[in-house]
Amino acid sequence: MTNKIVFSEKQRFKKYWVWLILFGLNGLFIFGLIKQVIFGYQFGDKPMSDIGLIIVTILTLLLSILFFNFRLETNIQSDGIYVRFFPFQLKFKFYSWDKIDQSFVREYHPIGEFGGWGIRGFSRNRAYNVSGNKGIQLIMQDGSKILIGTNKADEAKDILKQLGHLTTT
Numbered sequence: 001m002t003n004k005i006v007f008s009e010k011q012r013f014k015k016y017w018v019w020l021i022l023f024g025l026n027g028l029f030i031f032g033l034i035k036q037v038i039f040g041y042q043f044g045d046k047p048m049s050d051i052g053l054i055i056v057t058i059l060t061l062l063l064s065i066l067f068f069n070f071r072l073e074t075n076i077q078s079d080g081i082y083v084r085f086f087p088f089q090l091k092f093k094f095y096s097w098d099k100i101d102q103s104f105v106r107e108y109h110p111i112g113e114f115g116g117w118g119i120r121g122f123s124r125n126r127a128y129n130v131s132g133n134k135g136i137q138l139i140m141q142d143g144s145k146i147l148i149g150t151n152k153a154d155e156a157k158d159i160l161k162q163l164g165h166l167t168t169t
Contacts, residue, residue: 007076
């Protein structure tokens with residue numbers, strides 16, 4: 001059997017409230033930068049220095065660019081599952097079918113179970129998620145658990161079944 005990709009998914013953050021906050025902060029600091037540095041009017045009752053305002057504006061813009069580039073990539077192949085949370089992971093993390101005891105698709109609660117979105121947990125239980133509430137649950141032979149969020153739950157379930165790696169729960 002060739003090791004080709006049989007399932008692929010790329011997800012990005014879709015939380016509108018995060019984007020509203022970031023765009024609001026960017027807009028506020030860009031407005032303040034223009035008002036204070038370009039036109040010479042102080043921005044606020046206790047304005048920060050021009051250099052401070054430039055630095056804060058650049059940092060909020062960089063934070064927005066970072067959030068814009070966040071993406072969760074998942075590939076299911078004949079030899080296992082590959083997952084990467086870019087830009088924090090430049091290389092894919094590989095989970096071999098040989099090391100996976102159970103794999104199935106389930107519903108989960110991102111905040112209740114993992115405290116939010118992103119790469120969560122660094123010990124025996126780990127989650128990779130950016131949106132939604134469905135994921136591919138892997139239970140490893142050593143008892144550790146990995147949850148990979150997916151917006152294509154039905155397709156992932158079908159692929160796991162086709163490969164003979166779907167555990168019925």
